[in-house]
Amino acid sequence: MSNLSDIQKKFFINVLLATSFTFSISQSAMTTIYPTLMKHFSVAVSSVQWLTTGFMLVMVLMMPLSPWFLKNVPFKAFLLSLQIIFLFGTLVAITAGNFSLLVIGRLLEGAAVGLLFPSFQSVILSITPEEKRLTQMGLVGLVMGSALAVGPIVSGVILEIFDWQAVFSFFLLILIILFLLSLKFIKNVMPHEPYHFxxxxxxxxxxxxxxxxxxxxxxxxxxxxxxxxxxxxxxxxxxxxxxxxxxxxxLLDLRVLKNAAFRLGMFLTAGSYIALIVTTVLMPIYFQKILGVNALWSGLMMVPAAISLSILNRRSVEVMKRFGLKTTMLIGSAMILIGFFGLLITCQIKLWLLAIIFAALVESGNAFMMMPAVTYANNALEKDLIPHGAALITTVRQIAGVIGVLIISQVLTLVSKPLQVSMKGMLASFAVSAILAAILLILVLRIKNRRANKLL
Structure with missing residues (x-):
């Protein structure tokens, strides 16, 4: 990007991050409208969760392909194509007359998201000097983490005023604007290094x-x-x-797995992502089915978590520079564990304030986990392997997310009655989440301080 002015660079990065933010919101926005869709299409929790699980499966399938596209297709044409695919999938969802068509629309959206997520991180990592990557990845973490937290809020507010199709219409409008901005501000910043597909x-x-x-x-x-x-x-x-x-x-250079620091960072970001995505799935269901609030209020009750995650994502860079990576991630993993354990203990009390506080604690812990782990992993790689490292991390993270959502959804379904969500099901789900959080904390303890601080 050396041939771009400072203003052009700013617009380039902001349009790219805004597109990623919108794509990321779409990943979690469905959770708030699950109950509405269950009633509208007469499907169970185990079926409706495929709007998230199917979306994530397609993401996983597409992510390993992103390094090839980055090096073989001009970046501007690549990004515009992904936006068009997402727009078409959204149109299919809006006009869906049955649940199967709605799933197809989500799968198309998932394909676009799967190719963009590792690609935009690769672009930012590649064009940023190593000493400035912490700050830039803090911004990436803010975009991705906050978007996942904001998704249920946005869909909850829209659903209170309009019908469920309006949630998809919101994405459609935003992406049309971003497509037009991309035509003007997105440039071909990645080197063209074609190789065999x-x-x-x-x-x-x-x-x-x-x-x-x-x-x-x-x-x-x-x-x-x-x-x-x-x-x-x-x-x-x-x-x-x-x-x-x-x-x-x-297609995907797995030599990156030979690097121990990369492997550990990859598993840590995957574990952190499980905690975040499981929270965005469980909490709207808990608020609506157990506490009995409507979709709007269930979305608004996620606002504190989104705000705290957004604020702490930027602060995590300062904390890391002052205390080191291992201490920072210990703080994050401890927050996630305490949050899930608190939800488990207080679930039956049905006190909404405690649920909001502990959910916010889980999501805030991700601010000190996800992007620090990604930066730690990729800084251990040579520059030419960064696109492959970013693709592998995002792929493994999404696989972990799929497995996490599958486990929690099945625990919730098996313990509850068909087409219903019971208190026992929620307790079992929070208990499993707490166990996974404890495993994450144990993994953080394996970080070697000297090695971690050398890479940062």
Whole structure:
């Protein structure tokens, strides 16, 4: 971006971040309108959650492809294409006459989001000097984390005034504006380094989706066909991994996994993401089904969490510079654990204030976890491997999110009655979340201070 003026750079980054922010909001906005959609389409929790799970599965499928697109397609054309795909998917959702069409619309949105998330992080990491990456990634964390927290709020407010289609119409309007801004301000900032697209690798990636689909479905029933899908998926995905290590130009360069610091950072950001996405799924359901509030109030009750996450995302850089990465992430993981444990203990009290406080504590803990872990991981890589590292981190993070949502949704469904959410189901969900948070804290303790501070 050396050929761009300071003003052009500012507009470039802001339009890119605004697009990512809007895409990210769409990921979590569905949770507030789950009860409305369950009633409108007469589907259970385990079915309606596919609006999030299916979205995330497609994201996972597309993310490993992003390094190839970044190096083979001019960035401006790439971004504009993703915006068009998202807009088309949103139109499908708005006009959906049945639940299947609504899911298809969400899958198209998920494809666009899956290609953008690792790409925009790669662009920002690549054009930013290493000594300034903490500050820039703090801004990225603010955009991604806050957007996930804001999603249920936005959909809750819109749903109170309009019908559920208006939530998708909101995304449509914003993306049209961003598309027009992108035509003017987005530039081709990434080097054009074309290499062969490995079709065999892209096909074998379907094994990952087959695995996740089988795991999701087998939580309620186990059949011969599901076992077949699971084992075929396992074989295909295993072949994908083996192929990436054996070919000269891999679709996703898995050599980054040989770096211990990268691996640990990858797992930490994945664990942090599970906590964040599970909170955005569980809390609107808890507020509406257990506390009995409407969609608007369930969204507004998530405002404190979104505000605290936004504020602390920027503060986390200062905390890290002063106290070091390990201490910062210990603070974050402890906040997540205390938040889930607090929700477990106070769930039956049905006191909305305590629920808001503990939910805010969980989400705020992510400010000291997610982007610090991403920066820690990518700073351990050579510059030419950053696109692959960013793609792998976001892929693993989304896989973790899918698995986290699947586990929590199934716990909630199995313990509760069909088409209902019970107190026992919520307690079980918070208990599982607290256990996962404890594992995250243990992983943070494995960070080596000297190595961490050297990388920052």
């Amino acid at each position: 490995d079709v065999i690798s892209s096909i074998s990636l379907m094994g990952l989706v087959m695995l996740l689909y089988a795991l999701q479905t087998m939580t309620t029933k186990i059949t011969i066909s599901l076992l077949f899908i699971f084992f075929v998926g396992l074989l295909l995905f295993g072949y994908f991994v083996q192929r990436q290590f054996s070919i000269k130009e891999p």
